[in-house]
Amino acid sequence: MIDLHYWPTPNGKKVTIFLEETGTPYRVVPVNISRGDQFSPEFLKLNPNHRMPAIVDHEPKDGGGPIGVFESGAILFYLAEKTGKFWPQDLRSKYEVTQWVVWQVANQGPKLGEAGHFRRLGDREGDQSYAVRRFTDEANRLYGVLNMRLRDRRYLAGDEFTIADVISYPWTVNWQAQGQEIDEFRHFKRWFEEVGARPGVQRGLAVGADLATDNSKLPPEEQERIRKILYNQRAIPVAD
Incomplete structure (x- = not known):
């Protein structure tokens, strides 16, 4: 059994999509990031970077004690190796997939996240026009990378659905909030x-729908409290 420490964000949905696609048994352990659960001592033992998702595998392949893994890319590598699914192991195919997983965690996720952040921020922190333009343009460039890659292949790593597709898809669902128009990218749009039509993907996206809240409908003081938790974080003090 896999314990999935989760909140319904794009990074969390990467893991639920994989688990649903493969039929891997799992249990959701909610990590309410608006409440600050990610800073609890219990969660920091799983992920010192205080970000979800994280998993605990209670039945690892080596037969030993439970194994905890954090960071979505590492989690997908671990689960793909455990299940033998969506990550081919012949040398060439393996690294065709691996490089696109690394591309996602190093480029697509962070830059699309920044695009969404600054576009939501408005003028609460002063003039954000440069940041909005910078990250909206970078998001556009990254959609272009996907579009070019998919012009002559069905999936990101070739003819087969892999963890490269699993990890990249959730961050594209909110393309409108990132200031993009996907009709501009017809190969990407086809993919x-x-x-998005795969039943396992749809089930994975739906996990935790009952947990999410629309922060824009909360009182202003509650919105401000949540922003202080989620943004402008500094180092957690370490006892001598």
Whole structure:
């Protein structure tokens, strides 16, 4: 059994999509990031970077004690190796997939996240026009990378659905909030629609729908409290 420490964000949904696609048994352990659960001593033992998702595998392949893994890319590598699914192990195919997983965690996720952040921020912190333009343009560039990659292949790593597609798809669901128009990217749009139609992907996206809240409907003081938790974090003091 896999314990999935989770909140319904794009990074969390990467893991639920994989688990649903493969039929891997798991249990959701909610990590309410608006409440600050990610800073609890218990969670910091799983992930010292205080970010979800994280998993605990109570039945690892080596037969030993439970194994904890954090960071979505590492989690997908671990689960793909455990299940033998969506990560081919012949040398060439393995690294065709691996490089796109690394591309996602190093480029797509962070930059699309920044685009969404600054576009939501408005003028609460002063003039954000440069940041909005900078990250909206970078998001556009990254959609272009996907579009170019998919012009002559069905999926990111070739003809087969892999963890490269699993990890990249959730961050594209909110393309409108990132200031993009996907009709500009017809090869990407074909992939987006095909991946989004997979039953396992749909089930993975739906996990935790009952947990999410619309922060924009909360009182202003509550919105401010949540922003202080989620943004402008500094180092956690370490006892001598």
